Amino acid sequence: MQAIAAESEPSFEAAREQASVARAWLEGAFVDEVAYPLSYGGPPLTLKVTGHPPATASAVVDVFKPAFRVLEAMAHGKIKVEDHWGASVHKDREGVAALTDGRSHLAPVYSGWDSSAYHLAQGLQLPGLFPSSEVATLVAEELYGRYFRADVERQGILMGRMKSSGAYHLFSMKPVRTRDDFRGLRIGTTEGVEADVMRALGASPVTLSSLEMNPALSEERIDAMHLADGSAEVFGIGKVARYRSALGLVRQNLEFGMSRTLWAALPADLKTIVNAWLRAQAQAETQVFYGVAGARARERFKLGGLQFVYFAPAEFERIAEATRPVVDTFVAREEAAGRPARAMLADIARRNEAHRGKSVNDLMREAIFHPLPDLNG
Numbered sequence: 001m002q003a004i005a006a007e008s009e010p011s012f013e014a015a016r017e018q019a020s021v022a023r024a025w026l027e028g029a030f031v032d033e034v035a036y037p038l039s040y041g042g043p044p045l046t047l048k049v050t051g052h053p054p055a056t057a058s059a060v061v062d063v064f065k066p067a068f069r070v071l072e073a074m075a076h077g078k079i080k081v082e083d084h085w086g087a088s089v090h091k092d093r094e095g096v097a098a099l100t101d102g103r104s105h106l107a108p109v110y111s112g113w114d115s116s117a118y119h120l121a122q123g124l125q126l127p128g129l130f131p132s133s134e135v136a137t138l139v140a141e142e143l144y145g146r147y148f149r150a151d152v153e154r155q156g157i158l159m160g161r162m163k164s165s166g167a168y169h170l171f172s173m174k175p176v177r178t179r180d181d182f183r184g185l186r187i188g189t190t191e192g193v194e195a196d197v198m199r200a201l202g203a204s205p206v207t208l209s210s211l212e213m214n215p216a217l218s219e220e221r222i223d224a225m226h227l228a229d230g231s232a233e234v235f236g237i238g239k240v241a242r243y244r245s246a247l248g249l250v251r252q253n254l255e256f257g258m259s260r261t262l263w264a265a266l267p268a269d270l271k272t273i274v275n276a277w278l279r280a281q282a283q284a285e286t287q288v289f290y291g292v293a294g295a296r297a298r299e300r301f302k303l304g305g306l307q308f309v310y311f312a313p314a315e316f317e318r319i320a321e322a323t324r325p326v327v328d329t330f331v332a333r334e335e336a337a338g339r340p341a342r343a344m345l346a347d348i349a350r351r352n353e354a355h356r357g358k359s360v361n362d363l364m365r366e367a368i369f370h371p372l373p374d375l376n377g
Contacts (some may be wrong), residue, residue: 003316112190136164166290
């Protein structure tokens with residue numbers, strides 16, 4: 001792990017170029033080039049998608065809405081998407097219930113929200129685990145069947161897609177420049193490993209869902225929020241906080257679950273299309289929301305007066321050293337419970353190495369032209 005430098009964070013224009021293939025996919029550029037056979041001749045089937053971000057959020061406007069149009073085109077109109085946002089159908093943490101009772105077919109079921117339900121998936125948050133969010137998304141999906149599937153299906157649902165967030169940073173009311181500045185801070189986090197990382201630094205994690213973050217920081221019930229740049233803009237954290245410290249230790253996996261009922265109702269050819277779409281959508285969302293929109297958010301934060309803090313290399317090493325025991329603790333706990341955490345981390349390291357040197361656009365092309373097999377097959 002190395003300290004993030006200001007020059008290593010891409011500008012908005014650079015991020016757009018890095019994700020040019022994903023942006024083209026969202027514009028429908030590859031629908032005719034990668035056509036899947038379709039024999040289904042029945043009426044269109046409805047895919048109900050629900051989520052907690054507002055309908056105006058960049059993730060919805062720049063990624064989800066265009067991606068839905070791509071799916072409808074890939075399915076030649078035999079799938080119609082009905083989407084609802086702003087937690088208008090169910091609360092942010094009610095995704096599993098909504099998927100099982102029919103309110104939704106595709107909904108957030110974030111592993112970071114429920115450490116008791118998703119055991120090994122907590123390990124995807126371990127500090128310094130992945131070289132990038134794009135690789136993290138692909139590797140999580142590659143290893144889904146081996147390590148994460150059982151916990152998901154135990155809840156009566158299937159997996160829609162895995163997806164890594166951008167790197168998490170600290171949005172605070174006071175500057176955090178050193179290892180010692182973490183001590184005693186009340187920091188908003190999810191459950192599990194992310195909270196363990198904050199404890200290792202001497203902070204007090206406060207578990208919050210997405211819609212609870214802004215009020216908690218605005219009312220000074222917490223001192224800082226641990227979050228990715230794109231999400232910090234969506235939920236208004238960048239407007240409340242006064243400082244952003246470029247930490248970059250943790251990434252979250254923000255899964256969307258799939259309804260068993262919906263999946264069973266799809267004919268085989270539509271399942272093939274939906275799977276191909278989900279694999280590309282996962283990579284496109286990581287690239288365009290966390291990469292491009294994240295870079296745009298940083299520029300807007302600066303214009304709004306948010307002060308950016310970058311840790312000196314020696315100080316960041318102190319921070320990294322303090323968090324290393326979190327990995328050992330996670331492995332020991334999961335192995336004691338009979339879960340193969342050590343093998344999972346070894347597999348992640350091997351998959352990371354297999355993707356070394358691939359560009360963001362390379363990864364998107366793979367997702368479009370060579371999608372992984374159905375995660376639920």
